[in-house]
Amino acid sequence: MNTSERNINYSYMMNQWGNINYKKVRNFDEWFMGDFDDSYYFQDWDKILRYHAGAGFKGIEIMIFQVPTMLNLFGSMKNFKEFANERGIEKISGMFSHHIGSEDKRNHERIFALERQAIDALADCDGINLIIQPCGQYYGTGPLSAEGLQNAADCMNEVGRMAADKGLVASIHNEFWCAVNKYDHNKFIDLCDPRYVFYCLDTAQVSIMGIDILEFYKEYHERVQYFHVKDTTKKAASDAERFQAGAEQADDGTRWFWEPGGGFVDFPGLWKLMKQYGHKGWVGIESDGTPNPLATMLLTKNYIDTVLDPIYY
Amino acid sequence: MKTALSFELVNMYSSLADNMYLNYKWYWENLTDWTAATGFDSISLTLVPNQFNVGRGGAPRCTLAINTKYGSAKGYLAFLNDRGIKNVSSFNISAQSVFADMFESGRKFEELYDILFEHADDTSDMLAQLGGSCLNVSPTPAIAALKANLGDDETALAKFADEAIDCINKIGAMTAKKGVRTCITNEFWTLARGNNLDGFFEKLDKANVGYTASTAMLKIAGVDPVAFIEKYLDNMGCVFFNDTAFVDKVGVYATTTPEYAQEGDQQRLYRDLGLGDVDFAAVYKLLKDKGFDGYVVLEPRYTTNVPRAVLRTRTFWTKLTKEA
Numbered sequence: 154m155n156t157s158e159r160n161i162n163y164s165y166m167m168n169q170w171g172n173i174n175y176k177k178v179r180n181f182d183e184w185f186m187g188d189f190d191d192s193y194y195f196q197d198w199d200k201i202l203r204y205h206a207g208a209g210f211k212g213i214e215i216m217i218f219q220v221p222t223m224l225n226l227f228g229s230m231k232n233f234k235e236f237a238n239e240r241g242i243e244k245i246s247g248m249f250s251h252h253i254g255s256e257d258k259r260n261h262e263r264i265f266a267l268e269r270q271a272i273d274a275l276a277d278c279d280g281i282n283l284i285i286q287p288c289g290q291y292y293g294t295g296p297l298s299a300e301g302l303q304n305a306a307d308c309m310n311e312v313g314r315m316a317a318d319k320g321l322v323a324s325i326h327n328e329f330w331c332a333v334n335k336y337d338h339n340k341f342i343d344l345c346d347p348r349y350v351f352y353c354l355d356t357a358q359v360s361i362m363g364i365d366i367l368e369f370y371k372e373y374h375e376r377v378q379y380f381h382v383k384d385t386t387k388k389a390a391s392d393a394e395r396f397q398a399g400a401e402q403a404d405d406g407t408r409w410f411w412e413p414g415g416g417f418v419d420f421p422g423l424w425k426l427m428k429q430y431g432h433k434g435w436v437g438i439e440s441d442g443t444p445n446p447l448a449t450m451l452l453t454k455n456y457i458d459t460v461l462d463p464i465y466y
Numbered sequence: 467m468k469t470a471l472s473f474e475l476v477n478m479y480s481s482l483a484d485n486m487y488l489n490y491k492w493y494w495e496n497l498t499d500w501t502a503a504t505g506f507d508s509i510s511l512t513l514v515p516n517q518f519n520v521g522r523g524g525a526p527r528c529t530l531a532i533n534t535k536y537g538s539a540k541g542y543l544a545f546l547n548d549r550g551i552k553n554v555s556s557f558n559i560s561a562q563s564v565f566a567d568m569f570e571s572g573r574k575f576e577e578l579y580d581i582l583f584e585h586a587d588d589t590s591d592m593l594a595q596l597g598g599s600c601l602n603v604s605p606t607p608a609i610a611a612l613k614a615n616l617g618d619d620e621t622a623l624a625k626f627a628d629e630a631i632d633c634i635n636k637i638g639a640m641t642a643k644k645g646v647r648t649c650i651t652n653e654f655w656t657l658a659r660g661n662n663l664d665g666f667f668e669k670l671d672k673a674n675v676g677y678t679a680s681t682a683m684l685k686i687a688g689v690d691p692v693a694f695i696e697k698y699l700d701n702m703g704c705v706f707f708n709d710t711a712f713v714d715k716v717g718v719y720a721t722t723t724p725e726y727a728q729e730g731d732q733q734r735l736y737r738d739l740g741l742g743d744v745d746f747a748a749v750y751k752l753l754k755d756k757g758f759d760g761y762v763v764l765e766p767r768y769t770t771n772v773p774r775a776v777l778r779t780r781t782f783w784t785k786l787t788k789e790a
Contacts, residue, residue: 171478171485174726175733183734184770187741192770196480218519221569222479225722253518263572270569290522292534398534399491399522406492442486 156211156243159466161432163457164212164246165205166381166439169446172219173198176226176236198226198236204447206241208454213237214247214284214437217267220274230277246435247282247379248275249326253289255308256301256332268312276319281435282379283316283323284353285309287341288332292398295332302337306344313349324353324379329361329390329409330400338364339372347376355381355439356418357410363389367422374426380436382453384416385409401441410442412452414460421464428465467758469783470508470555471501472706472765475775478527480768491524491535495549500773502550504780509551510704510763512558515567515585529592539595546596553597555761556678556704557589558651560604561630565611575615578607579633583640586648590641600703600761601641602649602678605630605666606657610722627657631669638674649678649703652687654714655724660687661694672701680706681744682736682767686714692748699756707749708765709742710735725768736767738775739782746782750790 156162167173175197178184184193194200205213215223220230227233234245250271254260268283275283288294288305297305313323325342327333333341338359342352354377359366370377387394387409394400401409413420443449476497478488487493501509514520514528521530526542536542546554564581568574573581582603590601606612606626616622638648650666652658658666667677677698683706684691695705716730727733739746753762764783769775 169486171480171488174479174723176728178733180731180733183732187737188770188774190771218570221566222723226728251518266572267570289518292522399524399531402489402491402523404491404524404535406487406490444487 161427161434161436161466162212162244163210164214164244164435164437165210165450166214166216166249166437167201167219168216168249169440169443170195170201172222173201174222199240202237202240202242204450208450210438210450210454211242212244212246212435213242214249215245217248217250217271220270224274230274234278244435245275245278245280247280247284247437249284249286251286252305252308252312255288255305256294256297258304258307261308261311264308265311265315268315272316272319272321275321281322282353283312283321284326284379284381285312285323286326286328286331290330290398290400291332291334291396292330292400295334295396297332297337302333302341303344305333306341309350310346313346317349322351322378323349324351326353326355326381327359327362328355328401329358329395334395335362335364338362342373342376351378352376353379353381353437355383356420356423357383357385357416360418361385361387361390361409362395367419367426370423370426374430374432378434381439382413382420382436383439383441384411384413384418384420386411386416388417408442410439412440412443412449412456414452414456420461424461424464467753468508468555468761469506470510470761470763471506471776471779472510472763472767473497473526474510474512474558475766475769476772477768478525489523489525494525495545497772497776498546498549498551500776504776506764506780507550507552508555508761509546510556510558510761510765511554513589514563515571515581516588517567517571529588532592539592543596554593555598556600556602556763557593557598558602558604559585559589562604562607562611562656565607579629582633583636586637587640590644590646594644594646599647600649600676600678601637601646602651602703603634603637604651604653604656605634608655608722608724609657609720610724612657623657627666628669630657631666634675635671638671642674647676647703648674649676651678651680651683653680653683654687655719659719660684660689667698667701676701676703678703678706680708680765681746681749682708682710682742685710685744686712686735687719688714691744692752695749696752696756699758702758702760704761704763705749705753705758706763706765707739707746708767709737709739709744709746711737711742738766738769738778739764740778740785746786747789750786754790
């Protein structure tokens with residue numbers, strides 16, 4: 154089925170591949186002989202894009218930290234888009250960025266400078282969604298004062314306007330470990346300008362924060378323009394777990410995020426609501442923390458085909 | 467001579483399938499255990515400027531991460547000692563990592579050497595507390611990055627090199643007061659590559675600044691590592707043993723991705739120790755004959771399999787010293 158025949162299409166976030174350093178690795182023997190491992194297969198955009206297209210994903214999403222290397226490799230994001238198109242990827246649906254220090258107005262110009270680069274890069278590859286972590290981690294920053302929360306919202310509003318000027322959509326992405334956290338979550342959304350700032354619902358991050366994503370989606374479905382789909386086995390983590398230093402990268406290696414179907418998130422329930430509200434557009438898949446991106450990608454595709462598509466596509 | 471294992475065997479930005487786990491504290495604590503289990507009692511770390519995404523993780527890649535996860539340098543040293551590692555013998559910092567950080571930090575190119583000095587001040591404080599002796603400093607960003615900012619202008623590049631030398635001299639004077647020796651390095655992609663180091667070194671204050679050599683970096687730059695190390699032996703800080711089978715036929719050193727060759731027959735720059743064609747027997751003989759008493763840092767740089775490389779490194783060193 155073509156992407157144009159579906160209400161929703163799936164895009165895969167590329168963060169599990171790190172910062173991809175090669176455009177195309179050509180010589181198998183150079184990597185295999187002497188080491189006899191599989192490193193040849195996991196280092197270049199050529200093969201990684203083809204894995205995603207081969208598994209049936211027509212879109213990808215990128216991280217802001219990948220942009221400098223992509224520009225070094227391809228010369229421009231437009232060239233990267235063409236390279237991806239040739240390999241069966243039809244859309245670069247979005248880019249993830251962050252507003253570290255946004256609670257302090259003195260940091261805003263630095264953040265705007267970073268986001269100008271992000272917006273230019275995303276627009277150059279015909280992207281859609283700029284997905285933004287609104288603040289740094291809770292540890293060392295939270296809880297935010299009323300002024301700090303307002304400053305973070307002001308920062309988001311300005312970036313939302315900047316994105317809209319280039320035809321892009323800026324969305325809040327609220328991590329369970331972010332300085333904007335459970336107790337400020339809805340308030341922060343309400344402080345942001347609905348004309349310019351939308352919401353990317355990360356099903357695992359928000360669940361771990363202790364928020365019922367179905368109830369949230371019912372209330373905020375008009376603001377939710379995008380999704381990050383991932384599962385979790387950690388329902389409503391405690392404040393102590395969420396507010397610890399570097400909480401997302403647990404010191405003992407605990408895995409927070411799983412492929413859909415691997416945890417407790419009610420995806421069928423969410424898809425029924427998406428159908429009810431007539432959601433249309435790209436839906437992002439994230440596999441942060443998987444020790445095997447290929448296995449997770451294929452399990453995810455199978456879940457989409459057998460569980461989600463029968464509900465709504 | 468003393469030995470240390472370089473933790474720059476891990477490529478933080480590689481696209482290997484378990485890349486995410488490289489940011490977890492447990493990964494590095496496992497690596498520390500493997501290091502001790504293979505008989506090494508010292509490590510060398512590469513540190514980048516403090517920034518959010520590195521600082522929130524558990525990799526000992528910036529002082530913020532170490533302070534956050536272990537409380538302080540003292541806390542990290544206590545952990546290392548408990549696991550059988552007696553010290554961190556050297557830190558490696560670079561003008562390239564300062565430059566790369568500017569995309570997200572928003573700092574200006576003109577501020578590069580101010581930031582590098584601050585970075586050196588911060589890291590040398592920690593290194594002194596970790597029992598280290600050498601702060602290895604790579605003096606310039608990559609040549610391609612410089613040309614993108616300065617133009618392909620020899621006069622501008624020479625002026626920039628002088629700024630680098632001034633900064634290294636200042637860093638040397640500053641770290642000497644802490645009991646840490648600053649050593650310039652010459653990666654094959656910087657302005658100080660290969661024999662270009664001579665022009666840098668003659669302007670450096672030898673009382674405070676030494677040189678740390680890397681065998682693969684010299685070889686890729688087209689320089690004989692043995693002869694070059696011998697020339698600088700009186701000023702040598704550490705000697706990094708890293709291996710390569712790469713021959714730069716396409717000028718990769720001047721490209722935007724110098725450690726990742728996009729063109730040419732060869733794309734892989736580094737090999738685990740003993741799998742390339744550096745003549746380590748000759749380098750080792752030179753160091754032994756001359757009574758080198760500094761650190762030989764064993765670095766299977768950017769290996770494709772970290773635990774395997776740790777084991778291979780022990781095998782390599784045992785064989786090398788036995789045959790010698």
